[in-house]
Amino acid sequence: MRRYLVQRVLAFLPILIGVSLLVFMAIRLIPGDVITATLGTEAGMLTDTQRESLRRYYGLDRPVTEQYVNWITRAVVGDLGISTRHGKPVTELIAERFPVTLQLALMAVTLGLLVGLPLGIIAAVRYNSILDLLVRVLALAGLVMPGFLVGTLIIFVLSTVFGFLPNAGNFARFNENPGLNLQQMIFPAITLGFAFSASIMRMTRSSMLEVLGEDYVRTARSKGLRERQVVTRHALRNALIPVVTLVGVEMGYLLGGTFIIETLFSLPGLGRLLINAISQRDYALVQGATLFIAFTFVLINLVIDLLYAAVDPRISYERNRA
């Protein structure tokens, strides 16, 4: 187990270095730099000396390889540099924004599971009933409606019918004002959770249907177990593997930030931080945020792999066993 962990963590390194190199080059290859991004067309009014002095100020006058080596050696010890736009350390900015994104992701996934799992199970147990049909239609709706549409509809209905706006730009973090925070976070979480519950529903249903036809389920039934026990103890547990994978992928995706939903609901999350950093050519912030997102993504994947073993005892990461 320990050996497996060490191997996996070591495998992080090439992935992260690859990501950092790719992002470092890509952000420099696209036209425009921080000077044109902040000055806009006024940058044309600069003299050559002025431009040089600004390039020196932003550290853009150094050779690219030197910039990369400088950055990566500091990144290794946790210093991701200073954001040109915000004038703050990148790590501090990520620390400010990540809790918002994490909270949103957890809430959305929890909501998705709370709705998706039971409905998926019911649909499978009551296969081909009216209930099953309803669940399938609902799932289809959740899958075809993009988040920005659901979010816009929610805002529209809330503000026109109830005169209530989820967030008027006065975002409060959970530790500052939990009540206001939940009030602001619940609707974006519902927006994201709606689509997610649909995929959970579908996945749970099809996976359950498969498992319910297995021999050991028949055995459990013939032992005289109550149907409820058969479904929850024997079938569900075995049907969960693909669902856990889905949750992992979704978590990894949500933790990268959800730019559209954050913009719609004025949430200061990681997605807006990163997208705005790209349009402002804030190199240090783009590099730092992407590296962080890549790191969380591989970390989540590791956690999911470990969870498989917890859900299904046949999977083990001990040595000498499959």
Place this chain on the structure above:
Amino acid sequence: MLKWMRLLLMVAVLMLGLGSALAQDSGNTLIMARAADTTGLDPHTQTAFASLRLLELVYEPLVILDANLNIVPALAESWTFADDAMTLTMNLRQGVKFHDGSDLTAADVVASFNRILNEETGAAARANYLSIASMDTPDDYTVVFNLSVADVPLLAAMASVNASIVPSEVIESGDFAASAIGTGPFILDEWIPEEVTRLSANAEWWGEGPFVDGIEMRVIPDEASILAALRAGEIDFALLNDPLVATLLNGDSSITLNAVPALAYHVFQLNPSRAPMDNLAVRQAMSCAIDRQEVLDTASLGEGTVTGPLTIPAYQVDTSGFFCYQKDLDRARELMAGVEPFTIKAIVANAEPPTALSEAQSIQAQLAEIGITLEIEPLELSVYVDRWLAGDFDSAIALNGGRPDPYTMYARYWTSAGNLQVVTNYIDETLDSLMAAGRAEPSLENRLEIFTQFQQHLTEVSPWIWLYNGFEYTAHQPYVVGFEPNPTDSLYSFAKVTLER
């Protein structure tokens, strides 16, 4: 299970109630929202409009522009221009204190202009103050600017956040951006990028006011959400950019909408260094083929006015005197005679301005009538700016900023030494000499004549096709009293605002 869920629900409802209760304590603080945030705090180097809207409350220049674009006193109480326009004497207001408690003196003015003129600072606005050869300070409250050339527009150029006066000690310390110490009516307390900026009233301010305790500037990235926040009564004041959003407030009596003709102009820029736009007849044909009102109507719901090059009210003249300002297809076809149908590209920035793509599409349809195919090339803003600055385009849809003085507004483009000559790719001796004459001429009457000739000539040679200027929109609750909308979109009159809830 059911009991447990009921309990959870009750807790949730309680917390939501608590949250709303805590949120409603704004009192005498003006709460405003806008979509874009400040990009930095250095008043001399920041050029983004979103930054200026904050910095103009914290920092002050010697003179400012009122709602009619007249130059009025700010930190200078009065000024005199020598008859030959070669020296400008500024008499400073006495008893003005910076936010750190120190007094404003002539030394601060000299240090500020030296900082702007120093190339190391990287101030783009430096180009407007290059005529300053030296500065004298006969006493603590007088500054004499000695100029190298007669430069009447210098005064109007000083009415800018980019010419703000900052304490000389702060300049010497070098720790400029972090402190935000100005003389303005509001003191910057906190800037959390892309979330909120908090300002408090400067009790020591030299003017009358401010009458609010402070300002909370929130960022709400989606303008439709800003509108919703305004309607829900969550915010007092809003800056709006998109005419399609702002016009939704027309006929809504519960919200006050201000629409002031903007100085910025929408323009279809041609590149006369590339064939076939190097042919005068082709450029003129394009000008004749475009119905400017139609572009305005389709792209901007008619929100604006068809304009010539100058959008400054004091210099605006009847556009019907300009070349082909009425669509004239016959004349356009005549001018195109002997020219093969051709295809050119137009660069357009994504959503900058929000109407850009619709403008391009309207022009595309109209040019098709005279055999010109316009291919629209939408670009991300920074990429667009990069291409625009390099003059790397056949044509470009642009919204260019205006200035209160015609010379400052266009010297960059239409003089042979202009910094943006590479963007216009067009040199014309007539324009050059008219610009020089307008710069040295102190009489407004004579200047109007000079710059009218300038406009007529410029529209006739058609390197660019000027379309229209829109509105600067602000919207607020009826209880926000005393705000004066300004063609530069300035929020400086927040100092006079009272909240009469």
